[in-house]
Amino acid sequence: MTDQTYNKNDEKTSLNHASIAAMMVPFPMQGHLNETLHLSNIIASYGIPVHFAGSTAHNRQAKLRLHGWDDEESTSKMHFHDLQLPPFTSIPAKFNPQTNFPGHLQPLFDATLDLRQPVFRLLQELSAKYRRIIIIHDTLMASVVQDVKLFPNAESYALHGVSAFTIFYHFWNSMTDTPFELDSDIKISGIPSSEGCFTPEFEAYIAKQYKVLDFESGRIFNTCREIEGRYMELLSKLPENAKKKFFALGPLHPVETKNRFNKIRHRCLEWLDEQEINSVIYVSFGTATSLTEEQISELAIGLERSEKKFLWVLRSADRVDISTEDDVIIRPQLPKGYEYRVKSKGMVVRDWAPQLDILAHPSVGGFMSHCGWNSCMESISMGVPIAAWPMHSDQPRNSILITEVLKIGLLIRDWEHRAEVVTSTTVENVVIRLMTSKEGEEMRKRAAELSVAVRGSVEDGGSSRLEVDSFVAHISR
Incomplete structure (x- = not known):
């Protein structure tokens, strides 16, 4: 290609x-x-x-x-x-x-x-x-x-x-x-x-x-x-x-990314190499969003209960002073013992992750995203359907383009309910629908067809x- x-x-x-x-x-x-x-x-x-x-x-x-x-x-x-x-x-x-x-x-x-x-x-x-x-x-x-x-x-x-x-x-x-x-x-x-x-x-x-x-x-x-x-x-x-x-x-x-052919690869790509095709949902909300401790907990529980494999990039929003040393950053906290419990199903990444390479990986079959436009374009070009969770800016309308116009994704919550915590049950259900249902498979097929056209x-x-x-x-x- x-x-x-x-x-x-x-x-x-x-x-x-x-x-x-x-x-x-x-x-x-x-x-x-x-x-x-x-x-x-x-x-x-x-x-x-x-x-x-x-x-x-x-x-x-x-x-x-x-x-x-x-x-x-x-x-x-x-x-x-x-x-x-x-x-x-x-x-x-x-x-x-x-x-x-x-x-x-x-x-x-x-x-x-x-x-x-x-x-x-x-x-x-x-x-x-x-x-x-x-x-x-x-x-x-x-x-x-x-x-x-x-x-x-x-x-x-x-x-x-x-x-x-x-x-x-x-x-x-x-x-x-x-x-x-x-x-x-x-x-x-x-x-x-x-x-x-x-x-x-x-x-x-x-x-x-x-x-x-x-x-x-x-x-x-x-x-x-x-x-x-x-x-x-x-x-x-x-x-x-x-x-x-x-x-x-x-x-x-x-x-067609060139970084994935480099000898030095991010550890998450090596983990993806071990997973089955379309078996992993990638979770990332960009560089300008921080979740509350309560929301992180609900998301974590929902991913665990779905029993689907996941790769979760968990970071706080970029700071004003991007040169600040890491040891002064308040890092998002997961429930106690969580990473040990999910180690056979999921991977949590807390540093910068190569999103293009992740979305291009054959093991990734879904993307839980804030729907920033860069992320949408990257996901579309790689043929990955989206679980849309808009946070701010242009993201709410981008999510409608993804779910209602292009029909390659599911909406996790309506924008009018943005101030409410998304429950673990909602997360669990959306992940299962996107990754294993007939509805999700049809979205994956449409995403793949659109990817061919975009490429x-x-x-x-x-x-x-x-x-x-x-x-x-x-x-x-």
């Missing part, structure tokens, strides 16, 4: 791009950093110089956690610019029954806004060296890169870190006068509201970014037409997008490969 390297020696990509360069400006949360770095690798593979601009700590984090690519051939192609964040106060994470959004990271987000001047200076430097500078920035960094308008040889593209489905319905439901009718097969009932998705402080942050987000030449999505073609079309039909170019360049991560999209002649080619040709014109 063709891997997603976008080889610059291909006939379609052998153009001379020395007169242009790309400047990448990520938002400092792991999912956003990861997505931006994946896209950076794709652009660099076309022979375009890539300048990745972030704080020293987050550049380091992005490189350390990147996987799926050949380590020596990927980040070495790029220029990393370590920008200095101003001092800011770290606040402890606190449980909020109204939202699981990581509000403890807000001081970091606010400090990031002060990168406007360093980014401006970097733009000045690069614009003097190249015929054209292409700024690709996270939508949540719009105010930081807004000075791109001052450079006649620069243009910008906003990278959306969420699904086209989620974005479309956000805009559609906020309209007082809808510009066109939706086809009956597109109308989805029960789409969650944004209530409880964010803290008020972060909602204000988002509003500030979108207030200035009117200077970009186009928008980039980590999706492909095979997954969200209808919603990409609907987005482009909205009046405010009439003059924008839309590019579906996903999946941005490699669909085909990045091969020669596939929709995403053609769209990446088109994007590179457009910025190189």
